């Protein structure tokens with residue numbers, strides 16, 4: 220099917236491969252073997268439409284086996300970072316003039332190329348990001364979905380709804396791209412979030428400078444390969460690997476940077492927002508900042524809930540990808556009459572969780588991303604031991620990787636640090652609430668507001684949750700992770716970010732500006 224014909228069909232989410240099927244597993248193992256033959260390769264930068272090498276290398280490794288170097292990456296200097304912005308600025312007018320239909324078709328082609336190389340992408344996510352196979356597969360599916368969805372959205376903004384036509388006038392609204400966008404993704408969805416942020420901006424007609432996370436730069440190179448092959452012009456995007464602390468400010472502060480699309484921690488997001496707000500010499504616009512940040516997400520379990528479903532949803536949301544999702548459940552808030560019964564069910568589920576190398580498909584949890592992350596999470600676990608009652612986990616799991624056991628604290632007070640601060644690891648705080656109303660109050664007692672869920676069979680309580688649970692993504696009787704493109708536009712309130720709603724119908728507006736044209740007839 221041609222890309223144009225594919226785009227004429229309605230969007231639907233990418234189906235997942237089932238790794239329990241022997242034939243799928245055999246192919247996955249073979250893809251992983253192939254990918255490992257390339258481990259340790261050197262990756263150049265991609266700036267101003269050409270490869271660049273600085274000789275100053277950053278190594279990315281496999282968190283399941285930290286001695287395994289998976290890639291070596293030339294790091295950009297501050298001068299190269301500035302050059303990346305300047306060249307993207309120089310090329311912008313040419314790219315902005317291409318037709319939205321053409322850009323959307325390139326994106327549909329990119330979706331197809333990722334689809335063809337799915338198991339290869341899965342394998343890199345397993346060995347560079349420490350994802351288990353199903354988590355990797357879900358992420359690759361999400362990246363494909365972003366391409367397919369935003370390609371269709373770009374066509375929608377190219378033919379906006381007709382305006383009121385005043386007598387004797389032709390009145391139009393047209394959407395124009397902004398300019399150069401700096402795209403800064405986190406390591407925890409190094410493909411899906413990077414792809415979503417980059418292609419949304421590109422398909423809208425902007426050029427982008429991508430600064431991948433230093434933990435997961437290979438995935439960014441894979442995306443670059445796909446974009447090149449799909450036909451995106453060499454100068455429409457740059458891949459600028461390097462530490463955020465060295466080149467981050469250069470990219471954000473550059474006067475030719477028109478917008479920053481960031482996903483990551485609260486502190487880095489706030490810093491970017493502040494730096495971007497200050498106009499620099501020669502700058503003629505207010506920079507836009509899209510910042511999607513952290514969470515301290517809660518699941519409320521009511522006395523009228525299906526407790527088995529609730530325990531399953533909490534365990535899945537808290538420990539999937541080792542709790543390293545912004546949407547992860549880090550607080551379970553449980554109604555008093557079912558508190559003990561819920562804890563028993565949860566303990567049973569957590570005891571069955573297997574932890575180990577992520578390439579082994581029998582493990583539900585793999586490693587956390589790095590030695591630094593492990594140290595910080597273990598620090599929170601020690602704090603938790605002084606603040607609450609440890610009922611599961613509480614330390615490292617065996618193996619040479621960065622493994623931490625799924626950890627649950629019960630009886631956590633709402634003033635405890637483990638109730639209030641984002642830990643970003645497999646640590647769950649369970650808190651007792653007096654009743655449903657109090658449970659929602661506790662869930663809202665946070666500076667964040669990203670995801671949340673409620674388990675109850677009572678329609679009145681569902682209504683109350685819909686009206687009062689203050690989270691960008693609210694789920695009823697299901698887990699609070701696993702947002703699907705098109706169905707669950709994603710973004711948080713308060714310190715969780717600017718609520719840009721990735722994967723939703725308005726997302727592309729972040730990267731467009733509307734021009735109103737009135738012509739006297």
Ligand code: NAP
Pocket residue numbers: 403404405406407408412430431432433434461462463464466467468471482483484485487488490491511512513514544545546641643669710711715716
């Ligand atoms: P992070 O430390 O804030 O880093 C995110 C990105 O910012 C990385 O590419 C990082 O580069 C870069 N960076 C660091 N310092 C910078 C600076 N001064 N200027 C410009 N860029 C800079 O976050 P992370 O550890 O990668 O990701 C985990 C966080 O992301 C969690 O808080 C999680 O909740 C959040 N997150 C939010 C969402 C959402 O949609 N709301 C989704 C996923 C993750 P280096 O790697 O080179 O430092």
